[in-house]
Amino acid sequence: MDWELPSGVVTSAPHTAKTPKGEQTRALILSTALDLFRERGYDDTTMRAIAERAGVALGNAYYYFRSKENLIQAFYAQSHQEHLAASRPILDREKDLKARLKGVLYAKVTTSEPYHRFSGSLFKTAADPHSPLNPFSPESSPTRYESTALFAETLLGSTTRVPDDLREELPNLLWMYQMGLVLFWIYDDSAGRRRTHAMIDHTVELVARIIGLANVPLLAPIRRRVLQLLRDLKQ
Amino acid sequence: MDWELPSGVVTSAPHTAKTPKGEQTRALILSTALDLFRERGYDDTTMRAIAERAGVALGNAYYYFRSKENLIQAFYAQSHQEHLAASRPILDREKDLKARLKGVLYAKVTTSEPYHRFSGSLFKTAADPHSPLNPFSPESSPTRYESTALFAETLLGSTTRVPDDLREELPNLLWMYQMGLVLFWIYDDSAGRRRTHAMIDHTVELVARIIGLANVPLLAPIRRRVLQLLRDLKQ
DNA sequence: GTCTATAACCGGATAGAC
DNA sequence: GTCTATCCGGTTATAGAC
Numbered sequence: 490m491d492w493e494l495p496s497g498v499v500t501s502a503p504h505t506a507k508t509p510k511g512e513q514t515r516a517l518i519l520s521t522a523l524d525l526f527r528e529r530g531y532d533d534t535t536m537r538a539i540a541e542r543a544g545v546a547l548g549n550a551y552y553y554f555r556s557k558e559n560l561i562q563a564f565y566a567q568s569h570q571e572h573l574a575a576s577r578p579i580l581d582r583e584k585d586l587k588a589r590l591k592g593v594l595y596a597k598v599t600t601s602e603p604y605h606r607f608s609g610s611l612f613k614t615a616a617d618p619h620s621p622l623n624p625f626s627p628e629s630s631p632t633r634y635e636s637t638a639l640f641a642e643t644l645l646g647s648t649t650r651v652p653d654d655l656r657e658e659l660p661n662l663l664w665m666y667q668m669g670l671v672l673f674w675i676y677d678d679s680a681g682r683r684r685t686h687a688m689i690d691h692t693v694e695l696v697a698r699i700i701g702l703a704n705v706p707l708l709a710p711i712r713r714r715v716l717q718l719l720r721d722l723k724q
Numbered sequence: 725m726d727w728e729l730p731s732g733v734v735t736s737a738p739h740t741a742k743t744p745k746g747e748q749t750r751a752l753i754l755s756t757a758l759d760l761f762r763e764r765g766y767d768d769t770t771m772r773a774i775a776e777r778a779g780v781a782l783g784n785a786y787y788y789f790r791s792k793e794n795l796i797q798a799f800y801a802q803s804h805q806e807h808l809a810a811s812r813p814i815l816d817r818e819k820d821l822k823a824r825l826k827g828v829l830y831a832k833v834t835t836s837e838p839y840h841r842f843s844g845s846l847f848k849t850a851a852d853p854h855s856p857l858n859p860f861s862p863e864s865s866p867t868r869y870e871s872t873a874l875f876a877e878t879l880l881g882s883t884t885r886v887p888d889d890l891r892e893e894l895p896n897l898l899w900m901y902q903m904g905l906v907l908f909w910i911y912d913d914s915a916g917r918r919r920t921h922a923m924i925d926h927t928v929e930l931v932a933r934i935i936g937l938a939n940v941p942l943l944a945p946i947r948r949r950v951l952q953l954l955r956d957l958k959q
Numbered sequence: 960g961t962c963t964a965t966a967a968c969c970g971g972a973t974a975g976a977c
Numbered sequence: 978g979t980c981t982a983t984c985c986g987g988t989t990a991t992a993g994a995c
Contacts, residue, residue, distance in 0.1 A: 742978095742985060780979075780980095782980090783979070783982095787979075788978095
């Protein structure tokens with residue numbers, strides 16, 4: 490499997506606007522929705538309220554976004570772009586793997602911070618295995634792929650040599666790792682998100698060390714077993 | 725921290741019935757709801773349908789269960805009792821840690837199997853950090869505690885010596901590990917839940933091996949760091 | 960192709976009478 | 978404890994205007 494660098498913007502619009510004016514209306518509805526989500530949370534924001542504040546008819550909101558959930562997908566795409574942008578300077582500057590990884594993960598939780606409360610209620614629908622919003626769904630695969638590519642870049646641009654047998658799977662594993670961290674962050678209500686930061690600091694050390702321990706003979710069986718597991722799970 | 729054996733049934737009724745008749749009505753509504761959930765899934769079962777089949781008024785259903793979600797809590801308690809019952813013979817028979825752990829985990833996914841589809845849609849509400857249904861909530865702590873105690877028993881009753889520094893945290897870690905497996909199981913739609921079984925088989929080996937590697941000096945730093953992380957996360 | 964207005968359906972939840 | 982009536986909001990449908 491080859492991981493390419495992120496190539497551009499992914500827009501998975503449910504009903505793409507065809508004209509400049511339509512595009513404008515669509516953007517207006519989305520940004521209004523996100524404002525309201527941030528202000529009052531997801532559940533307490535009604536489609537009627539979104540339409541009203543955006544100055545459009547309820548039906549028009551549904552013309553651009555099939556459902557309320559669909560607004561979330563647009564949010565994902567936007568959020569991912571912000572993550573990319575925030576990661577860029579770190580990846581351009583740092584060469585040490587630990588620093589790169591830590592930077593990218595901090596970028597994730599920092600850019601997401603304004604949406605912390607929102608993300609909590611959001612996660613509810615995202616967690617449903619049958620929801621198109623869940624990160625493993627086909628509908629999410631463009632974003633998932635882009636996100637994994639970011640970790641591929643994090644690895645490849647570093648001075649650390651990644652062991653051969655890990656090279657293929659590691660971007661996927663790091664993406665999963667990020668998912669776990671985000672899950673933790675969603676549940677974290679400590680002041681200043683202290684616990685999440687501790688979690689990142691400690692686990693980045695661990696991850697780096699585990700990669701480093703690649704060639705210790707004693708660990709070969711564990712390593713083999715993990716890789717075998719991953720292969721098995723791919724069917 | 726001391727882990728005791730599970731002591732009895734946990735009933736966290738939202739609106740406990742005060743009379744025998746009330747108790748009966750409550751039980752009727754619950755069993756009807758679970759039947760319907762299994763038949764059609766959670767989302768496709770309306771409160772109206774539950775009330776109708778149970779032969780009570782809609783308002784009456786809400787008298788006993790504050791919300792639709794609340795019916796789920798009752799399901800959890802029931803499901804946990806089944807897990808306990810299915811684990812008992814294994815824990816009484818096996819002394820090898822790997823066998824015990826594997827048995828308990830297989831018991832979990834096997835007893836849950838009839839509710840697989842249901843669990844998927846369920847997970848959605850359970851995932852919400854602010855929902856009382858989420859496994860980390862105060863409302864869930866009795867069940868969580870009982871569940872952790874089951875893993876404490878799994879460890880203590882085995883012939884494997886658990887390293888000192890792990891003894892305190894390991895039941896919690898194993899409970900988390902089971903949560904991860906259940907999450908995997910929820911997403912697993914392979915035939916006969918093949919992937920989940922592979923996951924259990926492989927990871928039980930890993931877990932046993934990691935516990936066994938407790939005293940390898942090379943790994944001491946990693947181990948220290950993991951334990952430090954756990955301490956930090958407790959605030 | 961965009962957009963408005965309005966009415967209606969559906970199901971979770973609540974109020975208040977009996 | 979149990980009921981009926983009602984609210985509320987996501988969603989759909991329709992019919993038409995620019």
